[in-house]
Each structure stands twice: as C-alpha cells, then as structure tokens.
Amino acid sequence: EVQVVESGGGLVQPGGSLRLSCAASGFSNTNYAISWVRQAPGSGLEWVSAISDSDQSIYYTHYADSVKGRFTVSRDSPRNTVYLQMNSLRAEDTAIYYCAKHQGPGIAARPTCAFDLWGQGTMVAVSS
Amino acid sequence: DIQMTQSPSPLSASVGDRVTITCQASQDITTFLNWYQQKPGKAPKVLIYDASSLERGVPSRFSGSGSGTYFTLTISSLQPEDSATYYCQQYKSAPLTFGGGTKVEIK
Numbered sequence: 168e169v170q171v172v173e174s175g176g177g178l179v180q181p182g183g184s185l186r187l188s189c190a191a192s193g194f195s196n197t198n199y200a201i202s203w204v205r206q207a208p209g210s211g212l213e214w215v216s217a218i219s220d221s222d223q224s225i226y227y228t229h230y231a232d233s234v235k236g237r238f239t240v241s242r243d244s245p246r247n248t249v250y251l252q253m254n255s256l257r258a259e260d261t262a263i264y265y266c267a268k269h270q271g272p273g274i275a276a277r278p279t280c281a282f283d284l285w286g287q288g289t290m291v292a293v294s295s
Numbered sequence: 296d297i298q299m300t301q302s303p304s305p306l307s308a309s310v311g312d313r314v315t316i317t318c319q320a321s322q323d324i325t326t327f328l329n330w331y332q333q334k335p336g337k338a339p340k341v342l343i344y345d346a347s348s349l350e351r352g353v354p355s356r357f358s359g360s361g362s363g364t365y366f367t368l369t370i371s372s373l374q375p376e377d378s379a380t381y382y383c384q385q386y387k388s389a390p391l392t393f394g395g396g397t398k399v400e401i402k
Contacts, residue, residue, distance in 0.1 A: 211394075211396040212339065212384075212393045217391065274386070274391070276388060279344075285340070
C-alpha cells in the first residue's frame with residue numbers, strides 16, 4: 168500500500184525541541200518532493216516546509232517565514248524517511264503536522280506540485 | 296509572499312445546487328493552483344490540480360477553472376458527502392500558501 172506515516176509528535180515545553188518523521192512505504196520518496204503542512208486547532212492549513220527530490224544527492228529546501236531558522240527538513244534516503252527537526256518551539260507551533268507527498272520531484276512553479284498523498288498527521292502541543 | 300483569499304465562508308446550499316467557491320491570488324500565479332477538500336478529523340485530499348485538472352477518482356461534478364489571479368471551484372450538483380471545508384493553494388513560488396478555507400454546509 169502506498170502511504171506516508173508521521174510520528175514523533177507530543178507535548179513539549181516552550182523553547183524545547185521535537186523531531187517529526189515521515190516514513191514512506193509503497194514508493195521511493197527520493198523521487199518526489201515532500202512537504203510538511205500544519206493545522207492549528209480550529210484553524211486552516213498552513214504550509215511549513217518542503218524538500219525536493221534527491222536526484223544525485225542534491226536537494227532543495229524551503230520554509231515558511233514563521234519557522235525559518237527554527238525548523239530544518241532533511242531526508243534519509245535509505246530509510247525512505249523525511250524528518251522535520253523543530254527547535255525553539257513556541258505555543259503558536261501547536262498543531263497537527265501532516266506530511267504530504269508532491270505529485271512529482273519539484274516544490275513549485277511546474278506541473279505535478281499538488282499534494283497527492285497525505286499522512287494521518289501527528290499532534291504537537293507546546294505548553295508549560 | 297503570495298496571499299490567497301477565498302470566498303464565501305461559510306457557504307450553505309441544498310442538495311442538488313450548483314455551488315461555486317472563488318479564490319483570488321495577490322499576484323499572477325498563471326495556473327499554479329490546487330484545490331483540496333478536508334472533512335472533520337481527516338487529512339485533506341486533492342480534488343483539482345494545475346487549476347483545472349481533475350484528480351483521478353474524484354467525481355466529475357467537481358471542476359476548476361481560472362488563471363492569473365482569479366480561480367473557481369464548482370460543484371455542479373451538491374451531494375450530502377460534499378459537506379467539508381475546501382482550500383485553494385498556490386505553488387507559483389515558495390512559501391507555498393493556502394487560502395483561508397470555505398466551509399460548505401448542507402441545508
């Protein structure tokens with residue numbers, strides 16, 4: 168079955184860190200861009216970060232302004248897993264975090280950039 | 296950053312009605328626009344990509360149109376299972392951005 172599964176969420180104090188994982192199965196995620204999208208309780212969708220495919224071990228990353236400098240997205244190709252390292256967490260980072268596979272290798276400005284496969288989400292709560 | 300503005304919200308309509316949701320971009324995004332449907336407690340699901348292409352498996356009552364800065368999602372005959380929140384999303388440039396969502400309710 169083709170799927171992506173997130174893990175690593177939990178309760179953390181302000182200023183703390185968490186690492187989320189997005190494990191792909193049924194396909195090689197190195198051929199596709201992967202995004203992280205979050206949804207705060209009762210709110211809409213907010214794109215967080217993306218990593219392009221890893222052709223020739225070179226890939227590109229992008230971040231929302233709200234997380235730039237605090238979050239880092241990376242790949243472990245042999246494990247078919249994408250990570251989101253979240254540091255200096257704030258209360259406003261509280262949300263369900265979804266991993267979403269793009270239709271193709273790119274992040275933007277070309278066809279095949281829609282998110283065609285989503286995980287079930289993992290909850291991150293930042294509170295003292 | 297490119298801002299995406301959706302209207303209306305919420306939207307209340309009857310089964311069988313033709314429903315149109317609009318999405319405006321703050322700058323020209325050509326046809327780099329997707330539409331998603333999200334039901335409560337579930338992950339979003341893509342309906343339309345590249346402004347007007349129907350995702351495989353999505354009912355043909357859903358259609359998308361537009362280019363530049365103005366886009367629409369139309370449900371030709373609203374069904375009870377279409378009760379959900381709908382989001383547009385641009386991918387002309389990063390940061391990728393979503394509209395605020397349109398909640399569609401069945402009367």
